[in-house]
Amino acid sequence: MIDQQVLLRGGAACLPVRPRTGRYLVLAAVFVCAACGLVYELELVALASYLIGDSVTQASVVLSVMVFAMGVGSLLAKRLRSRAAVGFGLIEAALALVGGSSALVLYASFAWIGESRYALVGFSLTIGILIGAEIPLLMTLIQRVDRQDAGGAVADLFAADYVGALVGGLAFPFLLLPVLGQLSGALFTGAVNAAAGGALVLCVFRRDLTPRSRWLLILCNVAVIAVLAVAGALVDDFERAARRAVYGDGVRVAVQTEVQEVVLTGAGRSSLDLYLDGRLRVSARDEYRYHEALVHPAMNGPHAHVLILGGGDGLAAREVLRYPDVRGVTVVELDGGVTRLARTDRALSELNGHAYRDPRLTAVTADAFNWLRAAHGRYDVVISDLPDPGISTSTKLYSAEFYGLVAESLAPGGRLVVHGGPPLSRPRTFWTVEASMRAAGLRTLPYRMSGRLSDSAAGPDRATHRAHTAHGWGFVLAGPGKRPPLGLAAKAPPLRSMTRAALVDAGRETERARLRGLPPSTLVHPRYWEDR
Helix, strand or coil, X not given: XXXXXXXXXXXXXXXXXXXXXXXXXXXXXXXXXXXXXHHHXXXXXXXXXXXXXXXXXXXXXXXXHHHHHHHHHHHHHHHHHHHHHHHHHHHHHHHHHHHHHHHHHHHHHHHHHCCCHHHHHHHHHHHHHHHHHHHHHHHHHHHHHCCCCHHHHHHHHHHHHHHHHHHHHHHHHHHHHHHHHHHHHHHHHHHHHHHHHHHHHHHHCHHHCCHHHHHHHHHHHHHHHHHHHHHHHCHHHHHHHHHHHHHCCCEXXXXXXXXXXXXXXXXXXXXXXXXXXCEEEEECCCHHHHHHHHHHHHHCXXXXXXXXXXXXXXXXXXXXXXCCCCCEEEEEECCHHHHHHHHHCHHHHHHCCCHHHCCCEEEEECCHHHHHHCCCCCEEEEEEECCCCCCHHHHHHHCHHHHHHHHHHEEEEEEEEEXXXXXXXXXHHHHHHHHHHHHCCCEEEEEEECCCCCCXXXXXXXXXXXXXXXXXXXXXXXXXXXXXXXXXXXXXXXXXXXXXXXXXXXHHHHHHCCCCCCCCCCCCCCCHHHHC
């Protein structure tokens, strides 16, 4: 082991700065590097949730692998303590390159290979090892510049590390993502990381370096920053090429809202596809089958006042507004960017029948759960047109507590209809939705609509879309009193996808495939990932 007292006595005199100044510079580098390290971590979690889905699982994978790797990195760094300055400089250059490019490589893997899980684990492991190697080397460096007991040095290092992590954690969602986006934000963070690590070693510890080591560090840091700068200059071209690989050549609109990425493809209403965070949500070739099955069975009864939860694309509202005796429709959509496109995009507004021009429709930008808690009146029909329950951010909107709020908003004789996922390919998810509705005191009636194979989906989501439509969409109709009848209103408008008899048969077939004994999903015990 290196004699600490020898380092302190012999080393401090050869530094180009005063010991106290050197100590503050080391802590400043710790602060910056910790902030960058947490940005890399959050970037991996966010991008994995976006590309793979199920944010709980992806966050668990990233965090557990990184924490394990940090321990490995700390052990490996013991061999570098005798050359702590050059070792730290090279590690920061490597961390800047790997962390800064991680978002680009993950997105490229998703776009051109269709699989990013292995790349995610690889980056989590590599970044974790490099981050774990920082603290032992920084511990050696801070004792090198200032005579301080080991306990005090550890306290200072971890204080700077934790404060830096706080700043990085806040900067990621409030500054980097909205201003630079995921790809450019990671590249910028890598450049800052390389500059901070290189500046500390080359300025404060330059007399500890041999001429060869000094030039090696200079060249490595210049090369890393240059690579990141070139990637940053080409990031727009990369995004366009990756979008073409994912969505095909027909991308017309691609916007990053405050909630998600929204992409529209197709030249007109007959070929339009709507993607949200890379997942196909609407295909003009078969969307009418889904929306007719979702809306019209629930309209069999009083329907003067209708509440649509989600459905910012206006397609469910289009079906509701086909009933002339509907007096008011309220659409509660989390993403205002989707409703803006539904109003202004020519193809999408034509597809939704210009629903947002109808004076009977009121659009609200809000979280459906919180909006219902504020008690905004009672409705004859509530239509839940929400993202898939397997997506973690939507899990609370398929919980027993959520359905309890919906039940309170229903007028006497009111009905709720929910899309619960494909009952044949994901039966546990579908019947867990149904069990959660029953747990809220609702009487349920499940049914499904057979899908039609569509070739409109492009990229990695195409196989998922075709499998989904082939197995059909599953729905649950429910009411707070007696079980609502499964049928169509006496004055229902002409439908292309169903008849009363076919609807009744679909209900019987779905009921025969019931999975019994499934517990409901609740806020404290979400269960929808169990079907994956």
